[in-house]
Amino acid sequence: MGHRITIGTRGSKLALWQAEHVGSLLVNAFPDLSVDFSVVKTTGDQLQSSSLIGIEKGLFTKEIETALLDQTVDLAVHSIKDLPVELPKGLTICCIPMREDPRDVLISKSGFKLDNLPIGAKIGTSSLRRKSQLLYLRSDLEVMALRGNIDTRMRKLKEIDLDAIVLAAAGVKRLFGNDPVTQFFEVDEIVPAVGQGALGIEIRENDDQTGTFLKKIRCQRSEIEVKTERVVLRELGGGCQVPIGINAQLKGDKLSVIGLVSSPDGRKRILKKIANDSTDPIEIGLLLAEELVKGGASEILQVQFGIQ
Numbered sequence: 001m002g003h004r005i006t007i008g009t010r011g012s013k014l015a016l017w018q019a020e021h022v023g024s025l026l027v028n029a030f031p032d033l034s035v036d037f038s039v040v041k042t043t044g045d046q047l048q049s050s051s052l053i054g055i056e057k058g059l060f061t062k063e064i065e066t067a068l069l070d071q072t073v074d075l076a077v078h079s080i081k082d083l084p085v086e087l088p089k090g091l092t093i094c095c096i097p098m099r100e101d102p103r104d105v106l107i108s109k110s111g112f113k114l115d116n117l118p119i120g121a122k123i124g125t126s127s128l129r130r131k132s133q134l135l136y137l138r139s140d141l142e143v144m145a146l147r148g149n150i151d152t153r154m155r156k157l158k159e160i161d162l163d164a165i166v167l168a169a170a171g172v173k174r175l176f177g178n179d180p181v182t183q184f185f186e187v188d189e190i191v192p193a194v195g196q197g198a199l200g201i202e203i204r205e206n207d208d209q210t211g212t213f214l215k216k217i218r219c220q221r222s223e224i225e226v227k228t229e230r231v232v233l234r235e236l237g238g239g240c241q242v243p244i245g246i247n248a249q250l251k252g253d254k255l256s257v258i259g260l261v262s263s264p265d266g267r268k269r270i271l272k273k274i275a276n277d278s279t280d281p282i283e284i285g286l287l288l289a290e291e292l293v294k295g296g297a298s299e300i301l302q303v304q305f306g307i308q
Contacts, residue, residue, distance in 0.1 A: 002032030005210060008064045008073030011039040012149040014171050018199055019077045021174075022217070025097060029216040038073050040064045061202075065091055068202065074210050076202045080195030080226055085234040087202070095201040095214035099222035100170035102197035102247055104130060104190045106183040107157060107172070108164035113183040114138065121163040124153065128264055130166045132243035133190045136266030150175060166190075170197035191245025191260040191271070194229040198222055221250045224281050228257055231285025236261065236292065242301055248284070255279045259288045261297035270295040 005026075009019035016037075023035040042063045060082040067073045068091060080096065087093070106114055106123075114137060117123075124146030125131055131143045144162065146153055150171045157165050164182070172181060203210050228248035236244060243264060248257040255276055262269040272291040276284055 002034055003030075003209070003213075004034040004036065005074040005213070006036045006038050006072075008038050008040050008067050008076040010042055010060060010064070012151075014150050014175055015077070015079075017174050018079070022075075022077045022097065022199065022201060025217040026213055030213060033213065038067065040067055040073075065202065068204060071204075074203065074207065075214070078200045078202060080198040080200040080230075081193045083195070083200055083202075085230050090205055091202055092205045093200045094203050094211045095218045096198050096223045096226055097201070097217050098219040099198040099225065101173060101184075102192045103169045103187060104166055104185045104192060104196075105169045105172055105181045106164055106166055106185065107154070107180050108182045109157065110163065111182055112164075114164075114185075117141075117163055122161060124157065124162045124165040125167075127166075127193070128241070129193055129243045129245050129260075129262075130190065132262040132264050132266040132269070133245070133260070134166065134266070136262065136269060137189070139266070154180065168193075168196050187247045187249075187258055188273075191258055192247045194233045194244070194246050195226050196247075198226045200226070224248070224250050224255065224279060228255065228281035228285045228288075231282055232257070232259055232289045232292070235286060235289035236297060236301065246288070248281070250279060253277060253279060255281070255284050257284055257288050259292050261292055261300050263300055268296075268300055270297045270300065 007019050007023055009015050019037055027033055027035060040063050043059045061078055064076045065088050068076055119140050120142055122142045122144055123134060124144050126145055126147045134141055134143055146165060150167060153165055169184060201214055225248040229246040232246045243262040245260040258273045260269060260271050270292055272288060272295055274284060274288045278284060
């Protein structure tokens with residue numbers, strides 16, 4: 001008789017796609033494996049009409065992690081960017097499958113790219129990171145808070161007074177393909193969120209059997225990139241309250257990483273890049289964090305956290 005595992009997931013279309021994708025990867029690797037899904041409603045799902053600004057990460061993961069610890073589910077599939085850098089005791093991210101496109105995209109009603117949108121154009125996003133970088137590129141823009149799952153935000157673009165929205169490329173591609181995209185922002189135009197485009201599979205630390213299954217679907221390159229980004233974020237001590245963007249790319253034996261710390265209005269920003277022959281994510285992550293701090297990131301972080 002084959003083994004059976006239960007995957008815990010949020011109930012949004014994107015979260016279900018991600019969970020089913022991981023389930024398919026596992027079944028392809030282990031044809032005798034049976035996969036069930038358990039939909040868990042998180043605090044973040046219940047706050048769809050509220051702003052997340054000033055609220056710590058973990059809103060979209062806490063209840064699923066509780067189910068893991070209670071052994072109601074065997075593994076949880078998260079968007080890595082939703083996971084705090086410190087996990088609850090007894091849990092671990094044991095696997096990151098191959099990462100999707102980490103970039104952000106613009107989707108506009110008119111089909112115009114950012115540079116060609118009219119003066120004072122209204123752009124929807126719930127992300128301080130995106131808002132600060134959009135205002136840096138074009139200070140005339142009116143950046144409006146836009147919450148909801150990705151399909152909800154796509155629908156709101158058509159229904160309310162917005163010229164465009166900015167979303168993660170990965171989510172758009174997974175649900176809709178490339179067709180809706182007006183513009184892809186390169187990582188040095190709008191620096192992505194930590195872990196953007198990557199899935200993190202969380203399990204109990206003592207669950208060796210599930211960990212053995214997941215080894216078959218790991219992507220070492222993606223794991224190195226994401227670990228590098230999370231090291232930088234951990235060192236900076238940032239979260240959802242501060243505009244921080246970090247993106248690492250491993251090509252061959254060279255690891256490069258770009259990091260941004262910005263004020264919400266985009267007027268003060270520290271942008272640093274490092275390229276190194278080392279592929280050690282801790283070494284490179286610490287180096288970039290040090291460069292950002294030397295460049296003045298600490299001052300921005302202190303102001304945003306209200307530290308005098």
